[in-house]
Amino acid sequence: MTLEELGRKLSLEVRTATGKLGTEVTGGYAADLLSCAMAKARAGNVWVTLQSHPNVVAVASLLNLAGVIVTEGMIPDAATLEKAEEEGIPILTTELTTFTVVGRLFELGVPGVE
Amino acid sequence: MPEITRLQELVYELKIGEVMTREVVTVAPQTSMTELREILREHRISGVPVVENGELVGIISIEDLIKALAAGEMEAPVGEKMTRDPVTLRTDGPVVLAINHFTSYDFGRFPVVDGKRKLVGVLTRGDIIQGLLKKLEVEYHEEEIHRYRASHIFEDIASDRTSIVLHYDVVARDFDHAGEASSKIKSALSRLGASPQIVRRVAIATYEAEMNIILHTDEGGEISAEVQPGRITIRAVDTGPGIPDIEQAMQPGFSTAPEWIRELGFGAGMGLINIQRCADEMRLESPESRWTSLEVVIALDGEKGEK
Numbered sequence: 001m002t003l004e005e006l007g008r009k010l011s012l013e014v015r016t017a018t019g020k021l022g023t024e025v026t027g028g029y030a031a032d033l034l035s036c037a038m039a040k041a042r043a044g045n046v047w048v049t050l051q052s053h054p055n056v057v058a059v060a061s062l063l064n065l066a067g068v069i070v071t072e073g074m075i076p077d078a079a080t081l082e083k084a085e086e087e088g089i090p091i092l093t094t095e096l097t098t099f100t101v102v103g104r105l106f107e108l109g110v111p112g113v114e
Numbered sequence: 115m116p117e118i119t120r121l122q123e124l125v126y127e128l129k130i131g132e133v134m135t136r137e138v139v140t141v142a143p144q145t146s147m148t149e150l151r152e153i154l155r156e157h158r159i160s161g162v163p164v165v166e167n168g169e170l171v172g173i174i175s176i177e178d179l180i181k182a183l184a185a186g187e188m189e190a191p192v193g194e195k196m197t198r199d200p201v202t203l204r205t206d207g208p209v210v211l212a213i214n215h216f217t218s219y220d221f222g223r224f225p226v227v228d229g230k231r232k233l234v235g236v237l238t239r240g241d242i243i244q245g246l247l248k249k250l251e252v253e254y255h256e257e258e259i260h261r262y263r264a265s266h267i268f269e270d271i272a273s274d275r276t277s278i279v280l281h282y283d284v285v286a287r288d289f290d291h292a293g294e295a296s297s298k299i300k301s302a303l304s305r306l307g308a309s310p311q312i313v314r315r316v317a318i319a320t321y322e323a324e325m326n327i328i329l330h331t332d333e334g335g336e337i338s339a340e341v342q343p344g345r346i347t348i349r350a351v352d353t354g355p356g357i358p359d360i361e362q363a364m365q366p367g368f369s370t371a372p373e374w375i376r377e378l379g380f381g382a383g384m385g386l387i388n389i390q391r392c393a394d395e396m397r398l399e400s401p402e403s404r405w406t407s408l409e410v411v412i413a414l415d416g417e418k419g420e421k
Contacts, residue, residue, distance in 0.1 A: 034325075035384035038318050039391065043310070051379040055325075058293025062300060062317040079290065087297075 001025055001108060003046065003067045003090055010104050012069060012092035015076065016084040023066040027113040028105050030098055034059050041065055042113045048101050052076040054083045061087040071098045120253070124246055130212050131205030133245025134226045134235035140165040141174065143193030147182045150174065150192055163225040163233055164196045170225055170233045172196035202227045203237055209245070212237055265307030268343050277342040278306075284327040284350075286334040289378075296320040299339045299348075306341060312414060315392035316346055319410050322385040323350035329371060329380055331355070331406075344415055350408040357400040364390070364398075 004021035007014055014021065026044030031037055032051050041047050043064040049056065052074045060068050067090035070076060076084070076091055084091045094101060106112075139157050141150055143166050154160065154176060161175030174196040182188055182195055203212055203224045215224060216239055226235040268276055280302055282295035300317045308316070320337060327335045327350060335352030357363045364386050371381020390396050395411035 032379050033382040033384070034379045035322065035382045035388055038321060039384065039388050043314070049379075053289070053378055055289065055292050055378070055380070058297065058321070062293065062296055062321055063314070 001110065003092075006046065006105065006108065006110070007092050009108060010069075010094065010096070010101065012094045015091045015093055016081050017067075017088050017090040020067070020088050020090050025066045025110055028102065028110045029113060030102050032098075038063070040113070045113060046105070046110065048098050048105070050074050050098060052080055054080045056080065057083045057087055057089050057091075060084075060089045065089070067092060069094065069101055071096060071101055120250070121246065124249055125210040125213060126208050128209045128245060128249060129205065130203050130207045130209060130226055130237060131235070133209060133241050134205070134237045135241055136235050138163060138225075138233065138236050140233070141192050142166060143171060143191060143196070145192045147179060147188045147190055147192065147195060151179055151188070154179065161223050163200070163236060164192055165233060168232070170200070170202070170227065170231070172198045173200040173221075173223070173225060175222060200225055202231075204228070205234060209242055212242060216242075261305060261307075264305045267306070275342070277340050279338055279340045281336060281338045282324075283336055284324055284334050286328060286331045288328060288334075292325060292328050293321060295324045295337050299337075302339070303341070303346070308346075308414070312346070312412060315412050316348065319389045319392045319412070320348055320350075322388045323348065323408055323410070325380060326350070326385055326408075327352050329375055335406075344413065346412045346414065348408075348410040348412070350406075352406050354405045356403040356405050357398075358403045360398055360400060 002022050003025055006025060007021065023044065025046050027042060028048060029037060029041040029045050030048040032049050034055060037047055037059050041063050044066050046066050046069060047060060048069045048071060050071045052070045056068055057080060070091060070093045073095045075093060081091065139153060139159065140163050141153060143164055153162065161173060163170055164172040164174055174192050178195045182190060201215065201219055201221065201224060203215060203226050205226055205228050212224065223236050223238045225233055226237050228234045280299060282298065284295055296317055299320050300313055303313050303316055320339065324337055331352040332354050335350060337350045340347040362368055366387050367383040369381045369383030375381045389410060392412065393410040394413045397409040400406045
């Protein structure tokens with residue numbers, strides 16, 4: 001399933017890189033510690049987190065993630081959005097909690113990567 | 115803000131003078147419409163500028179010709195049927211300006227003049243498309259050549275030991291540029307032809323080393339990546355404060371990061387562990403607990419992946 005479809009089904013708000021939503025999502029990962037994401041998230045994964053500072057983009061870009069879902073109504077600041085746009089990393093936001101987003105993603109068949 | 119494509123950049127970069135047709139067929143005001151018809155047919159064009167004594171005085175198109183034909187006025191001189199004082203473009207204008215002109219005026223072509231208003235070319239939509247395509251093609255070839263050269267550098271250059279060293283300065287507490295050194299090393303390695311698996315391991319190791327310097331050092335440090343046939347060596351060196359107990363620092367979850375840094379998601383105490391997982395060899399030293407030197411070797415042949 002593509003990020004665009006996931007975004008539509010979960011009513012996520014696309015904040016950046018609208019041109020990069022066609023990527024096929026290979027799986028999902030959730031955590032708020034960057035080093036954990038660095039260790040476990042795989043290329044093409046969608047990363048669910050409530051962190052929203054620019055380093056989230058650095059991690060996503062280094063790992064070639066499909067995109068980042070920022071939860072609990074956190075709105076990334078301008079620097080984060082600008083960097084994400086520059087690096088072509090889609091950031092999607094939602095009022096839902098990380099738990100709910102991950103649950104919905106699982107229902108839609110997005111697997112966790114062990 | 116939508117993503118800006120190379121094509122969009124190009125319409126600002128490319129000048130009208132670079133894409134216009136330079137060999138311009140012109141007619142004089144005295145040329146008859148019948149003669150004009152022959153000229154258009156012969157050159158397979160749909161309009162020409164009208165020039166008198168070297169000066170641009172008008173423009174005449176196939177549309178004017180059809181009107182004259184319908185009115186039975188084919189013997190009339192071009193000077194009577196042409197559009198006077200045509201809208202012109204300048205050679206030094208960006209192509210985007212020409213695109214706007216084609217949108218706002220309903221003309222098929224614009225005469226192009228130089229700084230002294232001398233006619234030097236003609237621009238059609240076709241010229242713009244061709245110019246853009248040509249430029250893109252040239253750039254594509256250049257990128258292919260760069261890539262080829264970069265990935266064959268070790269075969270092209272003969273020495274007893276060849277290596278490329280990339281140096282990056284890392285500034286303490288500079289969160290705005292955090293991850294930039296690793297990101298640059300990542301793209302350099304991709305260009306040098308390293309496999310995605312290797313690039314990933316190097317990216318993770320350098321990112322964690324970079325974050326350690328940003329988060330924990332007093333005055334920043336340097337990260338370098340040395341690429342040699344068969345191996346990549348990453349070195350991260352700083353000037354302090356150093357690690358008092360390396361064994362303790364290597365424990366998963368051990369962290370000295372203050373609360374505010376942890377709230378940002380850093381300082382999980384997993385950085386060194388992540389580096390170790392990606393490394394084939396790892397040496398961490400902090401002589402006299404005053405400064406820190408980290409050396410990570412990643413072998414290129416093993417392709418063993420993260421541990």
